[in-house]
Amino acid sequence: xxVRKNQALLTAAEKKRFVDxxxxxxxxxxxxxxxxxxNAFIMGDTDTGDRVGHRSPSxxxxxRRFLIQFEQALQAVDPAVALPYWDWTADRTAxxxxxxxxxxxxxxxxxxxxxxxxxxARSANRWAxxxxxxxxxxxxxxxxxxxxxxxxxxxxDTVLAMSTYDTAPWNSSSEGFRNHLEGWRGVNLHNxxxxxxxxxxxxxxxxxxxxxxxxHAFIDKLWADWQARHPDSTYLPAAGTPNVVDLNDTxxxxxxxxxxxxxxxxxxxxxDTAA
Amino acid sequence: xxxITRRQALGVAAVAAAGIAAAAPAAARAVRTPDAAPAAAxxxxxxxxxxxxxxxIKGGPSHGGAHHGGHHGGGYAVHIDGEELHVMRNADxxxxxVINHYEPLATPRAVARAAVRELKGAxxxxxxxx
Numbered sequence: 248x249x250v251r252k253n254q255a256l257l258t259a260a261e262k263k264r265f266v267d268x269x270x271x272x273x274x275x276x277x278x279x280x281x282x283x284x285x286n287a288f289i290m291g292d293t294d295t296g297d298r299v300g301h302r303s304p305s306x307x308x309x310x311r312r313f314l315i316q317f318e319q320a321l322q323a324v325d326p327a328v329a330l331p332y333w334d335w336t337a338d339r340t341a342x343x344x345x346x347x348x349x350x351x352x353x354x355x356x357x358x359x360x361x362x363x364x365x366x367x368a369r370s371a372n373r374w375a376x377x378x379x380x381x382x383x384x385x386x387x388x389x390x391x392x393x394x395x396x397x398x399x400x401x402x403x404d405t406v407l408a409m410s411t412y413d414t415a416p417w418n419s420s421s422e423g424f425r426n427h428l429e430g431w432r433g434v435n436l437h438n439x440x441x442x443x444x445x446x447x448x449x450x451x452x453x454x455x456x457x458x459x460x461x462x463h464a465f466i467d468k469l470w471a472d473w474q475a476r477h478p479d480s481t482y483l484p485a486a487g488t489p490n491v492v493d494l495n496d497t498x499x500x501x502x503x504x505x506x507x508x509x510x511x512x513x514x515x516x517x518x519d520t521a522a
Numbered sequence: 523x524x525x526i527t528r529r530q531a532l533g534v535a536a537v538a539a540a541g542i543a544a545a546a547p548a549a550a551r552a553v554r555t556p557d558a559a560p561a562a563a564x565x566x567x568x569x570x571x572x573x574x575x576x577x578x579i580k581g582g583p584s585h586g587g588a589h590h591g592g593h594h595g596g597g598y599a600v601h602i603d604g605e606e607l608h609v610m611r612n613a614d615x616x617x618x619x620v621i622n623h624y625e626p627l628a629t630p631r632a633v634a635r636a637a638v639r640e641l642k643g644a645x646x647x648x649x650x651x652x
Binding site: 286289290293294295359360379380381382383416418419420430431437438439441442449450451452453 | 608610611612613614620621622623624625626640641642644645646647
């Protein structure tokens with residue numbers, strides 16, 4: 248059974264196996280297909296049109312399915328690997344072990360934002376950014392640029408306290424848990440973390456940075472935490488909503504999975520702490 | 523292809539200019555204040571054309587066929603040195619681009635300038651949708 252662990256608690260061997268599996272997906276070409284898919288949805292999901300992966304209720308089940316697919320690809324390389332999660336309320340500085348050279352490497356250099364250490368540095372020659380929105384082929388970051396701060400635990404708790412999953416108009420202007428977790432309204436959780444990392448993480452091709460998966464694994468865990476706090480609340484909308492994925496509608500690009508199928512994560516993995 | 527008179531063009535420009543003048547303060551507030559009036563979304567932003575930090579940035583209404591399908595600027599296109607920057611308007615009237623996707627800004631011009639700062643001289647890769 249897959250157990251997703253807090254990245255801060257991984258052993259050196261677990262970090263190495265995760266990194267090696269990610270590098271193998273990059274080498275065999277599978278990794279970049281995930282980047283391409285994400286960017287296509289980022290550019291296609293709009294507040295007034297069809298929206299599936301972002302700015303809509305299906306933001307959470309879409310990314311849950313996307314992460315399961317990525318984790319299965321990792322496990323096809325090394326069955327012992329699971330996606331770790333990054334609790335950015337606890338590990339909230341560029342000095343976190345997350346950013347050490349034996350794991351994801353650190354922030355970018357001043358001149359061009361280029362990450363210079365760790366397994367994903369361009370100089371290590373195993374991580375060329377090929378699915379990109381500008382001419383640069385090296386991984387970039389600008390951790391905490393301009394004094395930006397990651398969300399605090401107290402801010403997360405205010406969002407987890409929201410008992411309604413989502414509300415009309417089911418987009419970036421909605422009230423409710425989903426949009427506050429996504430970050431288009433209120434204290435801003437998920438979006439703010441993308442901006443804090445900077446570089447490709449701030450763009451539509453954000454999965455070019457492997458921290459994408461650790462960030463979204465924690466967002467996914469917060470959904471599970473929310474479900475545990477609000478057992479009487481569920482996914483909304485239920486049915487008949489134009490441009491929006493209802494509870495039992497299938498989601499692109501898979502077309503064989505619905506939000507209802509994604510509500511119980513324990514069929515696929517568990518967390519190292521009770522959700 | 524429609525032909526429009528100079529009078530009509532000026533009229534459109536005047537309406538657009540009035541729209542941005544009215545919309546900009548609301549949109550700017552919307553970045554920080556989620557409860558700001560969504561009325562900003564109703565007005566179209568004005569065209570712009572300037573050199574910012576050495577890059578030519580242009581923005582304005584786009585008409586079908588001049589761009590790749592599938593972008594969602596609501597009929598508004600932004601270019602940096604001639605390459606299209608994918609932009610999108612949020613429901614509250616704020617804007618994002620594919621370069622700064624997770625941080626809404628008040629206007630398409632602000633989005634273009636943010637992209638120029640982020641690019642640090644690098645060329646945009648032509649817009650593609652898979």
